[in-house]
Amino acid sequence: MRVAFAAESFLPQVNGVTNSVLRMLEHLQAQGHEALVLAPAAAGRVPKQYAGFPVVTLSSVGLPGYSDVRVNTAPRFMIDRTLADFRPDVVHLAAPFAIGYKAALSAARLNIPSVGIYQTEIATYATQYGFPALEPVFWYRLRQAHQLATLNFAPSTYARDQLMEQGIPRVGIWARGVDSVRFHPDKRDEELRREWAPNGEKIVGYMGRLAAEKRVQDLSAIADIPGIKLVIIGDGPSRAELEQQLPGAIFLGMKGGEELPRCLASFDLFVHTGELETFGQSIQEAEASGLPVIAPRRGGPIDLVKPSHNGWLYEPGRLDQLRGHVLDLVGDDFKRQAFGRTARANVEYRTWPFICGQLVEHYEEAIKMGVRIPRLTNSTR
Template sequence: MRVAIFTESFLPSVNGVTHSVMRVLEYLRDEGHQAMVIAPASQGREPDEYAGFPVVPVAAVGLPGYQDVRVSGTTQLRLERLLEDFHPDVLHLAAPIALGHRAALAANWLNIPIVAIYQTDVPSYAGRYGFSGAETFLWWRVRQIHSIATMTLAPSTYARTQLVQHHIPRVGLWARGVDSQRFDPAKRDEEWRRTIAPNGERIIGCVGRLAPEKQIGDLQALADLPDTRLVVVGEGPLRKELRSTLPNAHFTGQLTGEDLPRVMASMDVFVHPGELETFGQSIQEAMASGLPVIAPAKGGPIDLVNSSRTGWLYAPGDLASMRHHVRDLVGDDRKRAAFSREARLSVKDRTWRSLCDELLMHYEEAIVDARSRANA
């Protein structure tokens, strides 16, 4: 099969969209398929290829104050020519909004089946960034893109319901895998723990972009919990502000390679305060690392966290409840160990291979559906 992947984000930017695209490309390579990636240019820092497949950069500009977020303004004609040269069997749109919109129009013009992967709640993000007036337009754009698609795949039941409520047709489910060999409790680093928590404090961890939509500032509710140390992993535009808000927290910056699973396995409890997660990949990685998770009962965490078994869900905005659940777990070694075991077991078999097998079936279904419509 020949798959053209259009993604709104790719290397060197590291985030959930990039991560998912990388895993899909590795799967396609291992299974003998052909692929190409079209992504916004990143000032010459993007790779020429990934997993043996070409990466084609297209013209893009960075958002003011957040240059890592690239928005492509390339033309539909340019994308049509790329598709005509590659002759894909199916188009994969990763978190489409700008580049994905023109890619959908180009593929529709060329009668190429489209599988659109909904991953980022862009309209709600706009509200977090102070552009609430743009939400109506952005939902119109999301509806326009996904209505063109042969099928849309949402990452969670919450996201699927959200899309259906916005009158988007043909919405299915496709979750995400997790590498439980990479993320493993056995990687716990006691020396690192002694450095961060020299008096044996329990380590409360959070991993995420230091940006408004992740609500890292909510962790201030945990700042004065006795015998604990807060560790924040990530980079982003709010780094300086959050260092001021959480002066006693340890900020690691962005971690990659083996550093990330080593640090995650060395935490005791994982807190994910963001309320706009369509899925929550870092939650899965934390659970694979043997961490109980505390997160808001909104979005992707609802499908991932089994309250009173693998962690706790709290009502969005109820930071007193978040604090109560964290205090409960850091203060009870036996309960925390039981939650830790269950968290690991709940995701251990949720492999990227099995999820990509499922994605391949969705590709095949989209191809059949597109042919049926053409012959109708």
């Protein structure tokens, strides 16, 4: 099989979109398939290849206030020519918006089936970053891209329903995998814990991007709970402001390699505050590390957190509920540890090879269906 990826995000930027594309490339390479990546040029150096597959960069600019989201500025004929030369069996549209939309148009024009993978609630981000008038515009573009795809997949039931409410057809669910060997409770480091919490405090952690849409400032609702220590993994544009708002927290910055799972497994409890998660990969990695999770009852966490089994969900904006759930779990060692064991058991089978194998089957389904897209109209050109 020959698969062309049109990725809205790629290395050196590391996020959920990039991560899932990298895992798919590794899987395709291991299974003897061929692939090519179309990716936005960025400030950092984009690799010329990954897993032995070529990476073609396209000119792009960052969205105002959110430079990590790249808007493709390359003419579509460049994408037409690249796809025509590569002759893929299927085009993987990774979080299609700019490059993905043009690639969807090219695929339809060239009669190549495509699979749209919804991953980022970019339309709602517009409101978070002070541009509410852009939200319906962004949804219009997302509809255009996904309506062109042969098949579409959302990462959670909430995201699937969201797409269907927007009139997007042919939507299924493709979740995400987790490396349950890399993220494991056995990597808990007691020496590291003593460094963070010399007085034996319970360690309540967060991992993710430090940006407005993640609502990390909501951790202030639990910062004064006696006997806990807040530890935050990640970086982003809001870090300086958050360090002022959470003066007692330990900010570790970005972590990678074996240091990341060691830090994560050394938490006692994981709190995720973002309300715009289509999936929540950091939640899944925390659960693989044996941690109970507290998260908002919106988006991907609804599928990942089962109240009274592996954590708690709170209503978005109800920080009193967030605080109550933290008090419940830090105050009950037996319950917290039982929730952590259940969390691990629920995700350890969701390996990336298993999840990637599912997507290859979806590719095959799209190829069998062929291109069943109506003739392009002015509204989609």
